[in-house]
Amino acid sequence: MKIIFIPLSALILIIASCSRKTVPSRVEKLKAEKQAALNNKISKSEPAKDNTNNNDSGNAIVRDSTKYVDVDYANKVYNKLAQSFADTIAMNPNFNDPSLDYTKDFVGSVNVNMRKPNYVIIHHTSQGSVDETLHTFTLERAAVSAHYVIGRDGSIHHMVNDYLRAWQAGIGKWGSVTDMNSCSVGIELDNDGYGPFTEKQINSLLKVLASLKKRFGIPQANFIGHADFAPTRKNDPNVNFPWQTLSQKGFGLWWSDTTNVQVPPDFNETQALRIIGYDIRDVGRAVIAFRRHFCAIESAQPALSPAERKVLYCLYTKYMY
Numbered sequence: 001m002k003i004i005f006i007p008l009s010a011l012i013l014i015i016a017s018c019s020r021k022t023v024p025s026r027v028e029k030l031k032a033e034k035q036a037a038l039n040n041k042i043s044k045s046e047p048a049k050d051n052t053n054n055n056d057s058g059n060a061i062v063r064d065s066t067k068y069v070d071v072d073y074a075n076k077v078y079n080k081l082a083q084s085f086a087d088t089i090a091m092n093p094n095f096n097d098p099s100l101d102y103t104k105d106f107v108g109s110v111n112v113n114m115r116k117p118n119y120v121i122i123h124h125t126s127q128g129s130v131d132e133t134l135h136t137f138t139l140e141r142a143a144v145s146a147h148y149v150i151g152r153d154g155s156i157h158h159m160v161n162d163y164l165r166a167w168q169a170g171i172g173k174w175g176s177v178t179d180m181n182s183c184s185v186g187i188e189l190d191n192d193g194y195g196p197f198t199e200k201q202i203n204s205l206l207k208v209l210a211s212l213k214k215r216f217g218i219p220q221a222n223f224i225g226h227a228d229f230a231p232t233r234k235n236d237p238n239v240n241f242p243w244q245t246l247s248q249k250g251f252g253l254w255w256s257d258t259t260n261v262q263v264p265p266d267f268n269e270t271q272a273l274r275i276i277g278y279d280i281r282d283v284g285r286a287v288i289a290f291r292r293h294f295c296a297i298e299s300a301q302p303a304l305s306p307a308e309r310k311v312l313y314c315l316y317t318k319y320m321y
């Protein structure tokens with residue numbers, strides 16, 4: 001028998017080269033494509049002189065957030081969390097719950113993809129600046145976040161992957177949905193809580209909404225405000241928010257001309273609010289949220305005016321179909 005002696009270092013090299021994939025994995029390919037797209041976008045963009053630079057040209061807005069946020073720390077934590085979620089997803093699901101009597105062998109189905117958001121929740125930040133919000137959303141003790149933060153200058157900060165669960169909607173109810181964070185994308189608009197929203201901000205918002213609707217097939221009725229979902233706790237977005245404009249673009253339902261509408265005498269306002277989606281455990285708060293959203297009126301009056309009753313009736317007929 002002939003024995004061929006191979007030095008240990010050569011053996012290690014052979015094993016390493018065998019285990020290395022010669023063809024890049026799908027994930028590596030996607031990463032490379034994403035990086036190339038990002039490099040292309042950055043090389044096209046002009047350096048911003050200040051935070052008021054607009055993004056009408058479609059180029060990336062370059063902002064220096066490092067003054068307000070520990071970006072290195074935040075990104076390190078985000079990436080670590082994302083990796084832990086990836087590890088969880090990749091786990092053999094047979095061992096998710098040891099109390100269940102699983103089969104010993106695992107057979108994974110080949111027909112799967114990622115779960116998608118089905119709602120969009122719109123917020124105002126009630127803060128002084130985007131930087132303040134970025135700071136808040138990178139503090140662990142604040143325990144709040146959103147997928148997107150849109151500045152008054154139209155800048156778009158995408159802070160959480162759309163597939164992940166941001167902490168934005170909290171406790172509330174819309175229809176039968178209670179865990180809204182698990183099925184929605186949250187968008188925060190930089191706003192002091194009272195003032196108007198800027199044109200650049202709304203234009204950027206419309207672009208984000210169009211992208212989400214297209215990618216995830218979100219129904220028109222499922223674009224709502226935080227106050228719609230949590231009327232007893234929240235009042236955002238404030239009364240200046242242009243819901244009618246959004247609806248005309250396909251985001252959220254709206255009512256049609258009520259001039260000749262005759263509301264039936266037995267029309268039940270509470271049931272109508274419930275059918276639209278409002279939590280009616282506190283009807284007065286549901287009325288206030290409805291009025292703010294669909295009548296653009298901020299009022300603590302818990303009863304609807306005749307004109308508002310017409311709007312509710314008209315809208316309710318749209319939600320019936």
Ligand SMILES: [Zn+2]
Nearest residue numbers: 123124226236
């Ligand atoms: Zn909110």
